[in-house]
Amino acid sequence: MELTSSALVYVMVAFALLITAAVIWLWPRLAGPGPVHLFGRLGMLTATQVLVLAICGLAVNDSYGFYTSWHDLLSPDTSKLALSPVPGGKGGPPSGGALVQPAEESGLSGITDLPQGRPQDVGRVDSIRVTGKLTGMSDQMFIYLPPEYFNPKYSRERFPVLLTLAGFPAPALALLSDLHAPQTAWDLQRTGRMAPTIVVMARPAVAAPRDTECVDVPGGPQSETWFAKDVPTALRSAYRVSRSPASWGVLGYSTGGACALRLTLRDPDAYGSAAALHGDYQVVPDPWASGDLFGGNQQLAQSYDLSWRLHNLPVPKSSLMIVTTRTEENYPATEQFLNSAAPVTAAHPELTVDSLFLPDGGHNFETWCRELPASLEWMSDHLAPPQDREPRA
Numbered sequence: 001m002e003l004t005s006s007a008l009v010y011v012m013v014a015f016a017l018l019i020t021a022a023v024i025w026l027w028p029r030l031a032g033p034g035p036v037h038l039f040g041r042l043g044m045l046t047a048t049q050v051l052v053l054a055i056c057g058l059a060v061n062d063s064y065g066f067y068t069s070w071h072d073l074l075s076p077d078t079s080k081l082a083l084s085p086v087p088g089g090k091g092g093p094p095s096g097g098a099l100v101q102p103a104e105e106s107g108l109s110g111i112t113d114l115p116q117g118r119p120q121d122v123g124r125v126d127s128i129r130v131t132g133k134l135t136g137m138s139d140q141m142f143i144y145l146p147p148e149y150f151n152p153k154y155s156r157e158r159f160p161v162l163l164t165l166a167g168f169p170a171p172a173l174a175l176l177s178d179l180h181a182p183q184t185a186w187d188l189q190r191t192g193r194m195a196p197t198i199v200v201m202a203r204p205a206v207a208a209p210r211d212t213e214c215v216d217v218p219g220g221p222q223s224e225t226w227f228a229k230d231v232p233t234a235l236r237s238a239y240r241v242s243r244s245p246a247s248w249g250v251l252g253y254s255t256g257g258a259c260a261l262r263l264t265l266r267d268p269d270a271y272g273s274a275a276a277l278h279g280d281y282q283v284v285p286d287p288w289a290s291g292d293l294f295g296g297n298q299q300l301a302q303s304y305d306l307s308w309r310l311h312n313l314p315v316p317k318s319s320l321m322i323v324t325t326r327t328e329e330n331y332p333a334t335e336q337f338l339n340s341a342a343p344v345t346a347a348h349p350e351l352t353v354d355s356l357f358l359p360d361g362g363h364n365f366e367t368w369c370r371e372l373p374a375s376l377e378w379m380s381d382h383l384a385p386p387q388d389r390e391p392r393a
Contacts, residue, residue, distance in 0.1 A: 009058045016051040023048060099234035103127040103140045107173045114176075115186050120150040125182050130202075132230025135222045139206050141172055144182035144199040146189055149240070158240050159198045160247040160383040162376075163231065163271070165256030166203045168211045175201040178365045179253065184372050193373075194380040198241055202231070204252070204259045210291075213283050214259035215304055218295050227259070228267035242386035246272040249379050253277040253368045261306055261320060268316035273382040275321040275375040277368050278328055281306045281337045307340040310351075317350040319382045323371050325361035354378065 023044045030040040106127030108114075115122035123146045131138040148154045164181050166174045175181045181201060188194035204214050207221035216224045232248065235241055242248065248271045250260035257279025264274035283304045285292050294301040302308050320341075324334050334355075341353045356374060361367030 009055065012051065012055045012058060016048070016055060019044075019047055019051055098238070099131050099133065100238035101129050101131075103129045106140070106142070107171075108142070108176075111173075111176050113180070113183055115183070118150075119145070120147055123147045123149070123182075123186060125176070130231060130234045132226050133233060134230050135226045137206050137221065137226050137230070139172075139202065142176060142182070142201040143235075143239075144185060144201070145239075146186075146196040146198065148196040149198070154196075156389045158242045158247075158386040158389060159196060160386060161198045161200060161232075161235065161241050161249070162379055162383065163200045163202065163227070163248070163250045165214075165250065165252030165259050166201075167252075167254030167256050168203075168205050169209065170203065172201050172203045174203075179368055179372060181372065184369075185376055188373060188376055188380070193377050195383070195385070197380060197383065198239065200231075200235065202227075204255050211255065211286060213255065213293060213304075214262055215283060215293055217293050218297060218300070220293070224263070224266065227263055228270040232270055244272075244384065244386060245269050246384035247386045249273040249275070249383050251275040251277075251375060251379055252279065254279065254363065257323075258283075262304060264318050264320065265306060265309060265316055266304075268318050272317070272384070273319040273321075273379060275323060275379050277323045277371050277375060278325075278330055278363055279322075280330060281333055307337055310341055310344045315344060315348040315351050318352075320351075320353045321375060321378045321382075322353065322355040323357075323375055325358040325367060327360045328363060328367075331357075 026044065027041070030037045030044075108125065108127055111125075114125055123144060125142055125144050127140065127142055129138060129140050146159070148157070149159060162185075164175050164179075166172060166179075170178075176183075182199055185194060185197065185199050189196055204223070205211055206223055206226055210221070212221050212223040214223050214227055216222045227250075236243065245268060250263050250271050251274070252258070252260040254277070257276030258281070259279075260274040261276045261279055261281070264271045283293060283301060294304075303313075322334055322338060324331055328334075338353065338355055341351075345351050345353050356371065356378075358367070358371065361370065
């Protein structure tokens with residue numbers, strides 16, 4: 001039974017009810033004096049408390065995905081919390097280890113609205129585990145391969161890639177179960193509104209439960225390097241994907257949207273376009289989830305301020321799509337960012353910034369699902385068709 005399965009929570013609740021009934025029945029029999037009765041009562045109290053805490057922990061993890069599998073929770077593997085590459089060395093997997101491997105526990109079995117049929121007709125969603133060569137970090141992801149990927153006619157073609165990022169602390173599975181990203185992409189592709197694209201689904205919290213905001217933390221997790229270098233390198237080693245950053249884009253909601261903007265503006269050699277649904281434009285310290293990611297280094301923190309970056313550093317060749325609602329909390333900050341970016345885009349046509357505002361909607365999946373189709377169509381229009389092909393055998 002998978003760690004993120006709701007069934008596991010229900011089983012634990014049923015077990016807790018049985019233990020509670022047993023406590024009610026046994027308590028009078030253990031009411032007497034003596035160490036046996038004393039330790040018996042303590043044991044029953046301990047068992048009920050542990051079960052209550054376990055149920056609470058499982059329910060929270062089921063909703064937010066701090067740990068995506070039993071292996072993630074119990075394994076002593078420290079690569080998830082790898083700090084920075086060892087100077088002069090590599091932090092990757094053992095020699096000969098594949099950078100992309102099938103993931104054992106995925107949660108895919110609980111997604112009932114994926115297109116049904118042969119891969120060459122409807123595509124395929126796989127659960128994978130990606131390991132980074134530079135950071136040594138590893139995380140579970142999902143990947144949607146379009147039908148054309150399995151068509152012999154396209155056997156030498158490389159495909160554009162759209163990295164989609166969940167919010168914090170949601171798991172990658174939320175992109176399938178709540179946002180319906182691959183389902184929507186398939187619907188758009190089969191109706192001709194989106195080019196055949198490989199969609200990769202990941203969570204930004206690679207070093208969970210800490211929210212590292214897709215930045216390279218000094219002396220801490222190198223999340224930006226993970227997404228900008230490790231993930232593209234790993235995917236290129238396992239799939240027929242484009243080598244050109246113009247054919248790679250990032251889309252995300254909430255924290256994932258903020259990450260999308262940062263990765264595209266800071267790492268244009270990795271991603272050429274980004275669509276941000278209700279994202280932020282600065283890294284705001286969160287004492288509960290992230291803390292001070294920059295260790296008091298204000299200069300480093302400033303470099304992640306997107307408005308400051310556009311006005312003080314070289315302008316990249318990038319395309320951005322800003323999506324939110326006029327009733328969203330981040331709407332004033334969004335207007336401020338767009339106003340700040342306007343003179344930059346006027347002077348530097350290599351950077352384009354588009355926007356989409358819905359009249360109402362909150363910070364929730366209902367709103368993000370309404371915004372997703374238009375965002376995916378925009379991304380498809382800005383993902384350059386790959387010019388490279390697989391070499392002939």
